[in-house]
Amino acid sequence: MSARLSIALDAMGGDHAPDVVVAGADMARLRCPEIDYIFFGDEQRIKPLLANLPDLARISTIHHTPDAISNDAKPAVALRGGRNSSMRLAIDAVAQGKAACIVSAGNTGALMAMAKFVLKTLPGIDRPAIASFFPTLRGESVMLDLGANIECDSRNLVEFAVMGSVFSRTVLGLMEPTVGLLNIGAEEVKGHESIKAAAAQLRVTPLPGKFHGFIEGNDIPYGTVDVVVTDGFTGNVALKTAEGTAKLYSEFLRRTFQSSILARLGYLLARNAFGKLRKRMDPRRYNGAMFLGLQGVCVKSHGGTDPTGFANAICVAVDLVTRGFNDTIKTEMARIGDLIAAGAVVPDSAPQEAPASDSPLPDSKAAAL
């Protein structure tokens, strides 16, 4: 008896649009039922694809627009000139309540700029962040920010910690997720001032999870914590370095199995086992970067993904909506803000005579004192 959910899809975003978008929606239809689709884009190209997929066509509508944002468009230019683009109209649909969430495989910078402009940030959140989950030795962890904010102050990092732990709890189902701040050493003397100030604040903030302290780069793949918090520059470099190293290793593995007749035979015997490993590490499983902190759910799919990957991004968006992620963020930020206003939360290093602030969390200057 639950109400059906409408999803806005930017049908023209991504390297193989609209084909992959439509085929991905058809796959997601089976995994996440009770969903209707609105495809924003060129009707003449979308219609023939839907014609071949009658089950999908029945739950889909097309919102025609001839405009699309190119992959190399600068965010500011896309924001100004792209008011009638498939990406922008799909975001507008969320703002207008016509869709519960939006998924796009298009230009990341343009998508973030438009989503921020149209949807606005949640109360208590200064800046949205890009988050994603990835495989670790212990299971799966989430990392944010992955590129929305090149420079972050301590307030931003603390907000990322709250959003990351709420995500772990509501979507991944971890009751007490651990949160780590990415640094270049576990010692408190190391790292940028903003990181040290954020750590001082997190040690006394009643997170939905548990603050672990500083972690280093190798802790990311080890899964030392459930939530990795960092600025968008470092997070982007770390995620791409991990992806590249995984590919390097896969390639070395391929070469190793082909390096001799015995090794080839060995591969034939171990093939089934390797099929499972490949499935576990499949990047399509981890497709779907979430824009957290906005008044609306927005998920970015990898531009080069296939229908399986795009379907995964759709299901990530559906999860955020059905688990009430944004409502929980609002509640948590208000709760933490109340505690701070009541003087119940004072960072170790904050001056006793610090003036009261309207902001629910102290800014980097105050916390750094």
Add this chain to the structure above:
Amino acid sequence: MSARLSIALDAMGGDHAPDVVVAGADMARLRCPEIDYIFFGDEQRIKPLLANLPDLARISTIHHTPDAISNDAKPAVALRGGRNSSMRLAIDAVAQGKAACIVSAGNTGALMAMAKFVLKTLPGIDRPAIASFFPTLRGESVMLDLGANIECDSRNLVEFAVMGSVFSRTVLGLMEPTVGLLNIGAEEVKGHESIKAAAAQLRVTPLPGKFHGFIEGNDIPYGTVDVVVTDGFTGNVALKTAEGTAKLYSEFLRRTFQSSILARLGYLLARNAFGKLRKRMDPRRYNGAMFLGLQGVCVKSHGGTDPTGFANAICVAVDLVTRGFNDTIKTEMARIGDLIAAGAVVPDSAPQEAPASDSPLPDSKAAAL
């Protein structure tokens, strides 16, 4: 007929000192002949180890000191209170011309602080950097800085590019190494101001190699460039993320081969091939982080390495000395400085009426204009 080289070894640095230091020196003796060793540390602990290695003992002397720098000592404290430590005396020996280089597996922060204080930076170099090489899809690349400088301006990044390309040329033997600046996108609009300013400067600087432009995290393991230039925070996170991901993959591989009887049989057949892969990826092969930009060669071994790894760090130091790395840096910095002074090198973005500077490279403010 070449003169013998003296190497100063901090015998008390590292998790398994002095045993690993002495055993490592004995292994290096065979790989890099014509070298004498001076062991700085506790004579009572070093002497019995040398007694078992008569060939090494013949080319070794012990400089006794009871003091050692602990692994958790803060750099400033070590600098003030460690004047008689094994680490400090070993560095002093290089400054006094008694040794050609120093190798330590001790506290990284203390070693950098002492080396900077005692040896000073090379003419034209503002700040030293930590560099290391690592395996890639194409072979081996070098990355710097790996943690000496948490924040870097464009001048620092340009100097790292020069040092990295000189290293690639003189030590790795690449005639025209390619240099990439680590960023979060290949587009020129992205990244910190310091990175954009460094890129503008590098596009017109006559490097010993070739400036490739921006690279992203995945380009590090792919080996897209021979020299990866970045600030010490990002470099440290990237290197450790890559190391951690490699370990994650190794562990998954081990589990995969043990997951069924067929997979185990497969491993037995492919075992030889995997031995070669393991050798290629062996972290001991890449042990030895170089402190570049100092008036003296200083190499840091991983604290937990074994004799094979420590011997590798010694050979890295010997390579830097025998290939005349520091002399080439001085020549290159002077050459680039002359070109800039003569007005032959002006970054795209520099104002035409920029005042002449004593510095061989424009500072970040000038280059960022």
